[in-house]
Amino acid sequence: MYAFEIERPSTIADAVNALKGEDAQALGGGQTLIPTLKQRLAMPSKLVSLTDIGEMKGVCLGDGGEVCIGGATTHATVSKEAAAHYPALADLASHIGDPAVRNRGTIGGSLANNDPSACYPAAALGSGARIITNSREIAADDYFEGMFTTALDEGEVITEVRFPVPEKANYQKFLQPASRFALVGVFVAKYADGVRVAVTGASEEGVFRWTEAEEALSGNFDGGAVDGLSVSADGMISDLHGTSDYRAHLVKVMTKRAVAASS
Amino acid sequence: MTSVTMTVNGKSVSGDVEGRTLLVDFLRNDLRLTGTHVGCDTSQCGACVVHVNGEAVKACAMFAAEADGADVATIEGQANADGSLSVIQQAFQDHHGLQCGFCTPGMVMSAAALLKDNPKPTEGEIREYLEGNICRCTGYHNIVKAIMAASGQDVAAIAAE
Numbered sequence: 039m040y041a042f043e044i045e046r047p048s049t050i051a052d053a054v055n056a057l058k059g060e061d062a063q064a065l066g067g068g069q070t071l072i073p074t075l076k077q078r079l080a081m082p083s084k085l086v087s088l089t090d091i092g093e094m095k096g097v098c099l100g101d102g103g104e105v106c107i108g109g110a111t112t113h114a115t116v117s118k119e120a121a122a123h124y125p126a127l128a129d130l131a132s133h134i135g136d137p138a139v140r141n142r143g144t145i146g147g148s149l150a151n152n153d154p155s156a157c158y159p160a161a162a163l164g165s166g167a168r169i170i171t172n173s174r175e176i177a178a179d180d181y182f183e184g185m186f187t188t189a190l191d192e193g194e195v196i197t198e199v200r201f202p203v204p205e206k207a208n209y210q211k212f213l214q215p216a217s218r219f220a221l222v223g224v225f226v227a228k229y230a231d232g233v234r235v236a237v238t239g240a241s242e243e244g245v246f247r248w249t250e251a252e253e254a255l256s257g258n259f260d261g262g263a264v265d266g267l268s269v270s271a272d273g274m275i276s277d278l279h280g281t282s283d284y285r286a287h288l289v290k291v292m293t294k295r296a297v298a299a300s301s
Numbered sequence: 302m303t304s305v306t307m308t309v310n311g312k313s314v315s316g317d318v319e320g321r322t323l324l325v326d327f328l329r330n331d332l333r334l335t336g337t338h339v340g341c342d343t344s345q346c347g348a349c350v351v352h353v354n355g356e357a358v359k360a361c362a363m364f365a366a367e368a369d370g371a372d373v374a375t376i377e378g379q380a381n382a383d384g385s386l387s388v389i390q391q392a393f394q395d396h397h398g399l400q401c402g403f404c405t406p407g408m409v410m411s412a413a414a415l416l417k418d419n420p421k422p423t424e425g426e427i428r429e430y431l432e433g434n435i436c437r438c439t440g441y442h443n444i445v446k447a448i449m450a451a452s453g454q455d456v457a458a459i460a461a462e
Binding site for chain 1: 303319320321323342343344345347350353356357358359361362363364366369411414415430432434
């Protein structure tokens, strides 16, 4: 690793100030950033740790019946504390990485990084979540801008994520066992005004909504409703773990499984 | 350099670290607690698992500065006060849960974290919990048996595997 300083602010305001420095970088749980630093793929002059900011931690139920999760909340905490409010989200969190990763990794860190195979982007997009930052609110539909790219500005911090709770939902992850990321993961959520289907791990553009499946499932929430649909392999990730054709195939399979398992 | 103070295995320790100093390097190089191993240094293998404020974490994927003020437990603190092995350590010995022993510190620390939250895990729960701990010798069966035994459960049921 190249050398850098670490700051550990205890308030959002102090963190935002610290991030104004040149080449300053926010540090969530570090489960992606620290390996990245070890490979010298990043060269910040200063890391601003967000994990000591009490006002950015925890799970609560918002006024509109939304589940509100602080940006610095670990996956382990979400898996426990969101279980009563949004079981599909808690279940997704409980299968990210491994237990030690879940004790450090945070929801804000995952969404800010927007790894194309990460689980949380599927939940946020599949739920139509709102990403709350220190300066504004961003709808999930406007937030994900492609692989490792988001609508966040330089120095902007995800302070909270608000998830509308669906009638039914489920996330199916086809595990890539070496990385423990999703080879393909599909999040299906049924709301009163329609169904949302978000796919991670498949596209070179990162998480996306499978709108044809959303339309079919909004009319008939049954796995058979997507039987007639086809998923194009164009733009799908192809690597030694799976070809683009295979990933395209998995999108449909995992969607059907998610619908069948929705509760 | 940043000054850090933390509790490690019940004792208060201090040191000066760089921002980039990993917790595992502080434990091994500064405190000379070399029981915590670095297997992969890419947070895949789990040989470096320690407890920070009671939770299992990979000490190669956390900076020492982030552990300032924390309560850290390592393999060196697992034995009983009289020096005898802890229940989990003894079970690893009794059930041949180690061969080369390189992964064992992480395995024992993960097992301790699991049993704290889930005192009677099923075989499946143990295997799932150990997803982040890689062992290249044992094939895991004897590690799972050891943890079943340490939790006071019958290992005969999985002995046939």
